[in-house]
Amino acid sequence: MTSFDEATAVTPLGDGRYHVEPDARFAIVAPGGTATAAVNGGALLATVLRAVLDSSAHPHPVATSAHFLRVPKLAPAEVEVTWLKHGRTASTARATLVQDGQPVLDTTVTTGTVSEDAAGSELLSWTGPRPAFPAMEDCVDLGKWPGTMAADGTAGYAAQVEVLLDPGGTGWRDGAPSGVPEMRGYFRLREDRDPDAYLLAMAVDGLPPVVFGLGATGWAPTVELTWHMRAVPVPGPLQVAARCRHVSGGWFDEEAEVWDASGRLVAQSRQLARVGRGPVRVAADGSEKASSVVGR
């Protein structure tokens, strides 16, 4: 059993309730500094999906909508699953992660069956062009970045995942953002574990926020994220391409595609997030402005 599987495990309590223990190995540093440990949202989403799939008649989370309400703490929690519809092709459940009696992560999940092998299917099959990914050996390894260490000094989320970025989009690391809100790269666990729906739930938000490319490199909390599972991934590293379409009023969107090692589109996501507190802001005309606090 891998760290990821242990950290996202759920224990049934009956009546659609599940006990979960957010795991320090997937901790991140919450706003407020190192004194507050939070938990990576993707790992929590995977946890919630485990609870949903535990009682689902269909095998795959084809559509997951998640609204992130409060900062998840490194403390015991419960997932409450309520089925709204059991259908032949699709079923839908609400699932909420609750801590201290308050909803922290509220999701609606529609389950169904996605293609295991499009080539052999009798159904209509079509895919848009695949983004270009650089060779893995040409990418920049993000390493174990300090923003994701747990409060007690143990390595958190960044020690669990390997993120290799297209070097064209990493200028923000040296204070020279590209001016383009895009990220592209490879994502996998450092442990040897094949991708599946749960890992996809983490990969769809696995790269640094796209607005880092505009110099806004601070905490950029996800407010809402919806992702679709489109195919069962083959073993191997995942390729993630993320872009933004619009930033204003303190909000930005980020849409990501995840392609598997065989070159299939396996997941899509879009999120709405708050622009982080960054050292540099870029105006519409490309000029830089003084820094200010934009976070919520």
Next chain:
Amino acid sequence: MTSFDEATAVTPLGDGRYHVEPDARFAIVAPGGTATAAVNGGALLATVLRAVLDSSAHPHPVATSAHFLRVPKLAPAEVEVTWLKHGRTASTARATLVQDGQPVLDTTVTTGTVSEDAAGSELLSWTGPRPAFPAMEDCVDLGKWPGTMAADGTAGYAAQVEVLLDPGGTGWRDGAPSGVPEMRGYFRLREDRDPDAYLLAMAVDGLPPVVFGLGATGWAPTVELTWHMRAVPVPGPLQVAARCRHVSGGWFDEEAEVWDASGRLVAQSRQLARVGRGPVRVAADGSEKASSVVGR
């Protein structure tokens, strides 16, 4: 008061409950033929948003996730609104449209404030390139297409909206689909009414399904749709550009951008839907296959 405003009105019943009367003027023909009248999903979504915004401290539905569970009937219904969080920057509610005691449309809505005037904002502002739209006079008017007439013969949804399509994407009307799952065009009410959040909720799914471009021209029910309001639209027709990234296993995604008459990106959506029953199917290599039933 316009037909649209009348058809999407809500009457408070107290305790977060609202009475609604789905309106024959926004009826569509449900699967099963003309004997069954359903209601346009966008009009229902606008109705649900009215109930949410009635008790929201924030003015705009910045993120709306909707799972379509059952075919909405032309019969009285209730919307139940439950607030999960009231925040300074954003608040989140669940809102469910219920008919005959069963959830028909389940949504989660995060409200906040979007930019009214990006140019005057001190915040980071950035927008990706705008898709090219043909001039309105060069577009193909979809007219009052028969698939949206109500059961009793009165004109339904199609009589309320004007859809003008880029002629490059309308070959499916003559049995000669372009082979590309894209749609682009203009969307407005036939009545004189300025766009707002409620009209955007209808516009984000206002064009024919993108898979019509692959020859799958049947009933293509939306299973999940999430849309983000990005700015307050100015008066004038809306421009909608929709595309697909992947079709397999009977599922397709459709992502739409809505731009206002001043050229601002005002809304984004992505939906997961079922491939409709169409007369022609196109294989990955572009060849045509015999027809088959793919609907749910």
